[in-house]
Amino acid sequence: MATVPLLSDEEAGPRARAVFEAIREARGTDYVNNFWRALAHDEAALEETWARLSRLxxxxxxxxxxxxxxxxxxxxxxxxxxxxxSHTAAAKAKGMTPEMHAELVATIAMANQTNAQVTALQVPVDDRFDEA
Amino acid sequence: MATVPLLSDEEAGPRARAVFEAIREARGTDYVNNFWRALAHDEAALEETWARLSRLxxxxxxxxxxxxxxxxxxxxxxxxxxxxxSHTAAAKAKGMTPEMHAELVATIAMANQTNAQVTALQVPVDDRFDEA
Amino acid sequence: MATVPLLSDEEAGPRARAVFEAIREARGTDYVNNFWRALAHDEAALEETWARLSRLxxxxxxxxxxxxxxxxxxxxxxxxxxxxxSHTAAAKAKGMTPEMHAELVATIAMANQTNAQVTALQVPVDDRFDEA
Amino acid sequence: MATVPLLSDEEAGPRARAVFEAIREARGTDYVNNFWRALAHDEAALEETWARLSRLxxxxxxxxxxxxxxxxxxxxxxxxxxxxxSHTAAAKAKGMTPEMHAELVATIAMANQTNAQVTALQVPVDDRFDEA
Amino acid sequence: MATVPLLSDEEAGPRARAVFEAIREARGTDYVNNFWRALAHDEAALEETWARLSRLxxxxxxxxxxxxxxxxxxxxxxxxxxxxxSHTAAAKAKGMTPEMHAELVATIAMANQTNAQVTALQVPVDDRFDEA
Amino acid sequence: MATVPLLSDEEAGPRARAVFEAIREARGTDYVNNFWRALAHDEAALEETWARLSRLxxxxxxxxxxxxxxxxxxxxxxxxxxxxxSHTAAAKAKGMTPEMHAELVATIAMANQTNAQVTALQVPVDDRFDEA
Structure with missing residues (x-):
């Protein structure tokens, strides 16, 4: 399912193909994942997003x-x-171990729990946390 | 604003007071922030949340x-x-520099941007990302 | 703070004032809370929302x-x-005890925790849960 | 996957079938999409939702x-x-061009980015934005 | 799709298998659903989550x-x-009728509607709702 | 409240001040709102965000x-x-009438309602909506 076709190398415009090549070079693989093929309908957005993401x-x-x-x-x-x-795959490629993954999931889960407790109780922000 | 009163040391029950003391000792400060004072109405939840959070x-x-x-x-x-x-204050106390803070905000912002692009385009998950 | 003025009885239009009266009668109080005063700029929405909410x-x-x-x-x-x-106040008015409130908060918090675990792990839905 | 069966014309109740007919007439197509077939278990909700949505x-x-x-x-x-x-399909049917779609996605993405920057920095609302 | 393999009884560690057995006993069924099999990579999280969830x-x-x-x-x-x-299936198993399900969906939908109205209008909290 | 100080013209760096001037010129007002003053700690993000937002x-x-x-x-x-x-203020400055505002709020509210109905019922996407 998708709301736009995923563009193959042949279907993509020249600026999109150039981004596909940059992705291949940066990652050392021929594979270009679906996100970039969906975004390729908007070549300016594709260029801007890839440039900013790869730098960041x-x-x-x-x-x-x-x-x-x-x-x-x-x-x-x-x-x-x-x-x-996609980012779990990227994290594994950058060295995330199963132990780190488990602790990441536990931290995300705990944060969602305490976020909910705070919001349900509508806890007011302590004055000392203000930096403005 | 809050949906429950924030309990002072005097108003809190004995199990809640014990958690307040544990927080003070762990952090080396007399200050107990509002979250724990709001949660103190449910002493079991207070104990469980503090124990799990401080361990994690x-x-x-x-x-x-x-x-x-x-x-x-x-x-x-x-x-x-x-x-x-509260967690920005905690991160600063653990050594987050202004440069790290800025890069954290930039990463969160970029993730929200690309999450939205993916969701608006309804990009299908690449088969290679599946671990099941 | 608000993006529209909160309308007093004098400022509200005749259809809005009629809804204010219906709220007063249903609740046995003279007080009309801010939500209805903000929504009163759109009299049709005010009528529809009050009618559907009070019935539901x-x-x-x-x-x-x-x-x-x-x-x-x-x-x-x-x-x-x-x-x-506003709904915590309404629940208390309908008989929510502090014990029920604490258990509600614990259930909401636990649901947010397990929602996050499921989403981080991207657990596929078991076939037996499908009713379509 | 669904948590309720999708009702065919034969399985739906008389009030639901009347809504199906109204949908067909309004859209000039025989096709009734899954949302309405799932909602058809609650005929009052189906009627109310279709009436309000088609008017709005x-x-x-x-x-x-x-x-x-x-x-x-x-x-x-x-x-x-x-x-x-479903709403991307509806927007296309009402004249959304690929250029408009791309700009819509870019606007949604940018809004998610700046929403995140604002929330991470907890920017206080400027007094001049208040209308209350 | 999943970001971790779902562990079978054979693949799971001894502490995870013990939780699987507890689930089977509590529910009177041999079936262990995917959530627990995904979480089984982190045996401590699996134990803690099952213990707290089944008590709550x-x-x-x-x-x-x-x-x-x-x-x-x-x-x-x-x-x-x-x-x-999974929780719709659990609610049905605990006695949720189709009428209750329809009213639950209607309440969730109405809450999302009025939440959005409140947030779009940025309605300020009435002083009388504050319990702090 | 904020997690960083809001930078005055004097406190901001030279690149941030240049963005402040660009904002003043584009809007024909001397006022620079709090978002930009909070973001000014990260001059690259400030420049990038303003450039992209004003173009978009x-x-x-x-x-x-x-x-x-x-x-x-x-x-x-x-x-x-x-x-x-801030965007309600911007929309008014660009010609949003009270009638348009009311209809916007009604549309947002209705979308949140039907989003919730769809999600609670887990309605499967109709094949005809797929463009991939």
């Missing part, structure tokens, strides 16, 4: 693997099935 | 600071204002 | 108090602060 | 196509796969 | 069936497809 | 006002209070 997810103030874990956490909270799948 | 957020397969970043990511996606505030 | 939340296949608990659960999951506050 | 989504202060775009935006933010699919 | 969902201040309805409400608001399916 | 929200395949309505819809579904306030 590389080395920086946070480790690339840590950023994949954060991505999984957000994707889980948003209920984005595709995103949970 | 300590050293493990993931670094304690990384787990705070994950907590902030989930809390942001869930729109839990109190939780974003 | 009365006796039926489910007890009125149970329906308030369900309302709190949804409002918590959606992070609607106003709604959690 | 027709001409008004906003163009019918604009309202479909809003529906897609909400459905995406809520992660409702069925709803994204 | 039993008799208490709220009826077991009411707690299943609350679970369905939260799972729906979170868009957790698996959870909606 | 201008004329295109969709009318600028329509894009503000979409922004309000997403912000409401995400429960982002700041975002609902």
């Amino acid at each position: 997810m590389g080395p920086g103030a946070l480790d690339p693997l840590v950023k994949e874990l954060i991505y999984i956490a957000v994707s889980t909270a948003n209920g984005c099935s595709y995103c949970v799948h | 957020m300590g050293p493990g397969a993931l670094d304690p600071l990384v787990k705070e970043l994950i907590y902030i990511a989930v809390s942001t996606a869930n729109g839990c204002s109190y939780c974003v505030h | 939340m009365g006796p039926g296949a489910l007890d009125p108090l149970v329906k308030e608990l369900i309302y709190i659960a949804v409002s918590t999951a959606n992070g609607c602060s106003y709604c959690v506050h | 989504m027709g001409p008004g202060a906003l163009d019918p196509l604009v309202k479909e775009l809003i529906y897609i935006a909400v459905s995406t933010a809520n992660g409702c796969s069925y709803c994204v699919h | 969902m039993g008799p208490g201040a709220l009826d077991p069936l009411v707690k299943e309805l609350i679970y369905i409400a939260v799972s729906t608001a979170n868009g957790c497809s698996y959870c909606v399916h | 929200m201008g004329p295109g395949a969709l009318d600028p006002l329509v894009k503000e309505l979409i922004y309000i819809a997403v912000s409401t579904a995400n429960g982002c209070s700041y975002c609902v306030h």
Whole structure:
């Protein structure tokens, strides 16, 4: 299921094909996953998203693997099935062990639990947490 | 605003007071934040939540600071204002620098963006992402 | 804060004032809460919402108090602060005890936890759960 | 998968069948989509939902196509796969071009990004935005 | 699809197998559903989750069936497809009639509607709803 | 409340100040709202966000006002209070009438209602909605 066709290399426009090539080179694989093939209908969005994502997810103030874990956490909270799948695969490729995966899931689950307790009780923010 | 009164040390039951003391000892501060004072109406939940949270957020397969970043990511996606505030303070106390904070926010924001693109386009999960 | 003014009885149109009177009569109080005063800019929506809500939340296949608990659960999951506050007040008025409130919060929290575990692990639905 | 059987014309009750006929007439097609067949177990809800939806989504202060775009935006933010699919089909039927679709997706994605930045930073509402 | 393999009895560790047996005994069936088989990679989480869930969902201040309805409400608001399916099956097993199911869905739907109205209008919480 | 200080013109770095000036010029007002002052800690994110947002929200395949309505819809579904306030103000500045606002709220509310009905019933996507 999808709301747009997934574009093959042949169907994609020249700017989209160039992004497909950049993805292949960066990842060292011929495979281009469905997200990019769906986004390829909007070549400007495809270019912008790939450029920003590949820059952000590389080395920086946070480790690339840590950023994949954060991505999984957000994707889980948003209920984005595709995103949970693709970023779990990416995290494994970057070194996530089964023990780290289990602890990630436990942390996401605990955060969802205490978020719900806080929201159900409507706990007011402590003054000392304010930085404004 | 809250849907239950925040219990002072005097108003809390004996089991709740014992948790308050454990929190003070673990954190090296006299301050007990509002979440625990709201949860203190349900002493069993207070005990269980504190025990599990303090065990989970300590050293493990993931670094304690990384787990705070994950907590902030989930809390942001869930729109839990109190939780974003309290875990941002906790992350700073565990060493989060302004540069790490900025990169965390950028990662959360990018994940929300691509989650939305995926969901709007209803991208089907690639077979290779399946582990079942 | 609000994105529209809250209409007083004097500022509201005649159809809105009639709904305000119906609310007063149904609840046996002179107080009309802010939700209805904000919605009063759209008199048709105000009438429709009050009519449907008051019919739905009365006796039926489910007890009125149970329906308030369900309302709190949804409002918590959606992070609607106003709604959690107003329906917690309504549930108390219909007989929710502190013990019931604590168990409601624990159930909402547990559901958020296991929802997150399921979503992070992307558990496939068992065939036997399908009714289609 | 579904939590209730989808009712065929033969299985549906008389009030549900009347709604099916109204849908067919309004849309000029014999096809009744799954949502209505699932909702048909609750004939009152089916009638009320169809009546309100068909009135709301027709001409008004906003163009019918604009309202479909809003529906897609909400459905995406809520992660409702069925709803994204059905309202994207409806928007196309009402004239949504590929360029409009791409710009809609870009707007939804950008809104999710800045929503996340705001929530992670807990930006306080400017006084001038208050209308209450 | 899943991000971890579902463990059979043979593949699961001894602590996981013991939980599988407890599930079978509590439910009077040989069948262990996918959630537990996915969670079995983290035996501590599996034990803790089953222990807390089975205690919480039993008799208490709220009826077991009411707690299943609350679970369905939260799972729906979170868009957790698996959870909606599994808890709808559990609610039926505990006595939920088609009439109760229809009224549950109507209540969840109405709550989502009024939550959205409140949030779009940013209605401020009435002072009288505050318990802090 | 905020998790970072809101930077004044004096406190902001040179790249942030340049964005503040661009905002002032584009809007014809001296006022820079809190979102940009909070984001100014990350000058690259500030520049990127302003550049992309101002380009996207201008004329295109969709009318600028329509894009503000979409922004309000997403912000409401995400429960982002700041975002609902700021984009409602922006929509009014671009010509949203009270009648359009009321119809927008009604559409968002109806979408949340039917999203919930679909999710609670787990309606399977009709084959004809698939474009992949």
